[in-house]
Amino acid sequence: MRAIVVQADGVILDPRRPEPADRPGHAVLAVRAVSFGRLELEAARGLLGFTGVPGTMVVGEIISGAQGVGRRVAVAPVLWCGTCDRCRAGLREHCADRRIVGLQGCDGGLADRLAVPVSALVDVPTHLPDDAMILLPFVMAALRVRRVAPMPARALVTVLGDGPMAHVCAQVLRTANPRVRVLVRHPERAVALDRLGIRWRPIDEAGTHADQDLVVECTGATEGLDYAARLVRPRGRVVVLSLAAALRADPGTLARLVLAEIDVTGGFAGPVREAIDLLARDGIDVSGLVTQRLSLEEAVRRLAARDARTGGAEFACAVP
Numbered sequence: 001m002r003a004i005v006v007q008a009d010g011v012i013l014d015p016r017r018p019e020p021a022d023r024p025g026h027a028v029l030a031v032r033a034v035s036f037g038r039l040e041l042e043a044a045r046g047l048l049g050f051t052g053v054p055g056t057m058v059v060g061e062i063i064s065g066a067q068g069v070g071r072r073v074a075v076a077p078v079l080w081c082g083t084c085d086r087c088r089a090g091l092r093e094h095c096a097d098r099r100i101v102g103l104q105g106c107d108g109g110l111a112d113r114l115a116v117p118v119s120a121l122v123d124v125p126t127h128l129p130d131d132a133m134i135l136l137p138f139v140m141a142a143l144r145v146r147r148v149a150p151m152p153a154r155a156l157v158t159v160l161g162d163g164p165m166a167h168v169c170a171q172v173l174r175t176a177n178p179r180v181r182v183l184v185r186h187p188e189r190a191v192a193l194d195r196l197g198i199r200w201r202p203i204d205e206a207g208t209h210a211d212q213d214l215v216v217e218c219t220g221a222t223e224g225l226d227y228a229a230r231l232v233r234p235r236g237r238v239v240v241l242s243l244a245a246a247l248r249a250d251p252g253t254l255a256r257l258v259l260a261e262i263d264v265t266g267g268f269a270g271p272v273r274e275a276i277d278l279l280a281r282d283g284i285d286v287s288g289l290v291t292q293r294l295s296l297e298e299a300v301r302r303l304a305a306r307d308a309r310t311g312g313a314e315f316a317c318a319v320p
Contacts, residue, residue, distance in 0.1 A: 003053045003111030004300045011044050013300040020115030022065055027118050029060030033130035034109035036299055036318040038220045044303040048104050055108030056101055057134045066118045073121045074133045077101040078269040093269035110318055122272055125280040131290040131317055132279055138165045139278060140270030142172035145239050148265050149214050151177040158231055161218030162189040164289035165241060169216055170198050171284040217242055226253040237263040294318045
């Protein structure tokens with residue numbers, strides 16, 4: 001089969017990648033669609049030392065290994081063992097043997113076929129298109145923010161970013177706090193925010209008064225965490241949804257966070273079922289957030305070139 005493979009010396013499209021083997025407790029899927037955004041770009045750059053097939057959010061049809069051959073399913077990207085102390089304590093997203101599809105210890109979906117544990121399969125509501133389902137990790141992360149960061153009605157809340165993660169996060173957080181605003185780098189990409197009635201302004205026009213109670217970093221840019229640190233009030237909270245921003249934090253930024261006693265929290269693996277239910281009942285609008293559809297040949301060229309357009313505000317769907 002064909003598969004995009006991240007190797008120590010680069011990224012290739014392997015036309016003869018071995019087929020995934022049938023294993024007990026695993027299902028083999030024919031990939032229908034897979035995410036192609038910043039995480040895939042970072043995986044190609046070796047994030048977390050990754051080698052293998054990238055592609056974190058996968059929608060496919062069951063070929064073998066699970067009931068309902070031909071059934072359309074999504075893959076919950078965080079895999080856990082279910083038996084370690086953390087799993088038994090309710091921290092299965094932080095399993096001692098955690099793997100992340102297409103990012104850490106497990107091949108992803110930028111291939112014709114993929115094998116994953118049956119426990120990771122989630123049925124897709126029939127009326128939801130594949131494009132909506134590959135945005136599922138953003139909905140999960142936004143729900144995690146809502147859980148870990150209390151937001152009283154009068155709290156000042158800012159979301160940084162103009163990509164799909166920021167759009168999704170702003171919609172989810174607005175259900176708890178209608179005063180949420182988004183700071184964008186590219187005003188032309190804020191059309192969807194206008195349509196949804198979400199407050200926004202260009203980031204260059206926003207003052208850094210250190211008065212925000214909560215700032216959510218969704219840019220993935222090197223300077224994203226630094227900007228968040230200058231926006232949040234002393235003893236406020238920053239939630240970082242971008243691995244890239246966290247890995248490239250400037251030491252001066254970390255010092256500012258310590259001196260101002262800022263609570264910094266990560267957000268990654270939120271509740272899968274709740275996220276799907278929210279999408280299924282049209283609780284958030286994800287229309288138009290997938291901006292491109294790519295073949296595997298087009299996708300590997302972008303990854304090999306470390307094309308920045310695959311991150312930030314651009315989000316594509318790769319179709320084998």
